[in-house]
Amino acid sequence: MYLFFFALLFVLFQYMNQKTIFESQEKTINTLTQKMQKARDSVDILNNELADSNYFSLLKNDNAMSYLEQYNLDPEKVKQLITNKIYDQNGQEGGNPLIEFKGDRGPMRINKIKFLNHRWIQADFSDGQRWGEVIIEYFFDENNELDIYPIKTVLYPL
Secondary structure, three states: OHHHHHHHHHHHHHHHHHHHHHHHHHHHHHHHHHHHHHHHHHHHHHHHHHHHHHOOOOOOHHHHHHHHHHHHOHHHHHHHHHHHHHHHHHHOOOOOOOOOOOOOOOOOEEEEEEEEEOOOOEEEEEEOOOEEEEEEEEEOOOOOOOEEEEEEEEEEEO
16 A cells, blocks of 8 residues: 555656656747747848848849840959959059048048949048048940049048
């Protein structure tokens, strides 16, 4: 009889213990599932924002890429060629000639560029104290010679 009660108590103890462990694991799984769903939602939001941000981009714009490919120009090579040419002009005396403003603390230099499409670039420039932006137009002539010139420049107030 004692053995029966002992076995019954042991089984009851095991049942309660396993039930507690199961509930704890279930709670942990639910918490992790909710965190994972939040992370997935955040990734989806960031992917949508990135897609919106890349809407104005040379390499993500199908029409711009088709335009360049129509003239047998590789968009990646065009981007690299133009980027190098713009940054190389930073080394000229007096600053980059694409910037119409003269710097107070030295020459104005282009720091960062963003290709908007097959025609325009937005660039950020500064002299270390003053900052501005310039819209640059570029195109290739009949001989596939690159022509770059500024369209509009803005200098931010101090």
